[in-house]
Amino acid sequence: MAETSAGHGTAPDYRAGFAVLVGRPNAGKSTLTNALVGQKVAITSAKPQTTRHTIRGIVHRSDGQLILVDTPGLHRPRTLLGQRLNDLVAETLSEVDAIGFCIPANERIGPGDRYIANQLAGVPRKPIVALVTKADLVDRAALAEQLLAVEALGREVVGGEGWSDLVPVSAQDGYQVKTVEDVLIGHMPSSPPLYPDGELTDEPEAVMVAELIREAALEGVRDELPHSLAVVVEEIVPREGRSEDNPLLDVRVNLFVERPSQKAIIIGRGGSRLREVGTAARRGIEALLGTRIYLDLHVKVAKDWQRDPKQLGRLGF
Numbered sequence: 001m002a003e004t005s006a007g008h009g010t011a012p013d014y015r016a017g018f019a020v021l022v023g024r025p026n027a028g029k030s031t032l033t034n035a036l037v038g039q040k041v042a043i044t045s046a047k048p049q050t051t052r053h054t055i056r057g058i059v060h061r062s063d064g065q066l067i068l069v070d071t072p073g074l075h076r077p078r079t080l081l082g083q084r085l086n087d088l089v090a091e092t093l094s095e096v097d098a099i100g101f102c103i104p105a106n107e108r109i110g111p112g113d114r115y116i117a118n119q120l121a122g123v124p125r126k127p128i129v130a131l132v133t134k135a136d137l138v139d140r141a142a143l144a145e146q147l148l149a150v151e152a153l154g155r156e157v158v159g160g161e162g163w164s165d166l167v168p169v170s171a172q173d174g175y176q177v178k179t180v181e182d183v184l185i186g187h188m189p190s191s192p193p194l195y196p197d198g199e200l201t202d203e204p205e206a207v208m209v210a211e212l213i214r215e216a217a218l219e220g221v222r223d224e225l226p227h228s229l230a231v232v233v234e235e236i237v238p239r240e241g242r243s244e245d246n247p248l249l250d251v252r253v254n255l256f257v258e259r260p261s262q263k264a265i266i267i268g269r270g271g272s273r274l275r276e277v278g279t280a281a282r283r284g285i286e287a288l289l290g291t292r293i294y295l296d297l298h299v300k301v302a303k304d305w306q307r308d309p310k311q312l313g314r315l316g317f
């Protein structure tokens with residue numbers, strides 16, 4: 001559970017990195033994400049209030065690893081909050097290795113798409129893969145027409161050759177989902193795997209345990225710890241020497257915050273708050289796992305982890 005490096009032999013041309021799918025509401029981002037990562041559970045333990053840098057899922061292949069992160073969605077800034085949100089989005093976009101821009105096949109390109117296209121064009125030197133989604137909803141002629149329109153948008157907004165790639169896809173029936181995967185992984189940098197294969201995403205229980213602890217730790221201090229808490233379940237192991245009818249699980253967990261002041265908030269005076277967090281979380285975890293647990297919580301400072309998606313990898317996310 002706690003390993004942060006994958007054990008499998010890494011191919012010399014192995015690629016790994018981060019990608020984000022953007023597009024206006026309803027463009028098919030979530031459905032495509034699910035189609036790419038399969039049935040694996042999205043990791044929710046890193047989920048801050050903003051969905052920035054939340055990992056939605058990981059595509060594991062023998063030749064590479066594609067980590068799909070979330071953004072709060074691109075909105076046209078109407079309010080200051082909107083502007084802040086867009087700054088966050090811009091930051092996320094600048095930190096990923098590739099961007100997938102989703103435009104539905106069955107709707108004309110509108111101002112929302114143009115707005116996003118312009119935002120994307122402002123991110124320097126970033127592969128942008130235009131994805132014409134929901135291809136199953138239109139016939140071949142209409143799909144061809146939309147592809148031409150999306151290509152024209154790319155030349156107009158990005159300039160030069162336009163988008164790095166243009167791929168029609170249907171998450172619904174699986175058409176070209178593999179191609180999307182190939183194209184995105186092709187844009188990832190040469191890198192060893194950033195996440196151990198299948199870990200966490202394959203273990204909904206660990207994810208839920210982390211989420212329960214996160215909830216307990218944020219209770220009452222959300223304002224002071226807005227987006228700065230990551231919970232990593234290091235291990236869940238049966239205590240040796242216990243009889244079968246009286247089992248105990250040792251649950252070892254690290255809580256990562258960004259600053260020493262935040263660590264002090266979590267721990268509380270004389271450790272009082274951390275004890276409360278442990279008690280509250282333990283109840284939920286025991287209910288979840290159906291067995292008694294010993295919960296071992298450690299609070300650590302990992303500076304600026306949120307701003308660095310690769311750091312998340314090192315933390316085992």
Ligand SMILES: Nc1nc2c(ncn2[C@@H]2O[C@H](COP(=O)(O)OP(=O)(O)OP(=O)(O)O)[C@@H](O)[C@H]2O)c(=O)[nH]1
Nearest residue numbers: 024025026027028029030031032134137170171172
């Ligand atoms: N027929 C068809 N429908 C799709 C496809 N992909 C998504 N949809 C549908 O389109 C709607 C929106 O899809 P989502 O994946 O939720 O879109 P989204 O971009 O994540 O939306 P927001 O969360 O609002 O940003 C849903 O009703 C999906 O079922 C597809 O490939 N084919």
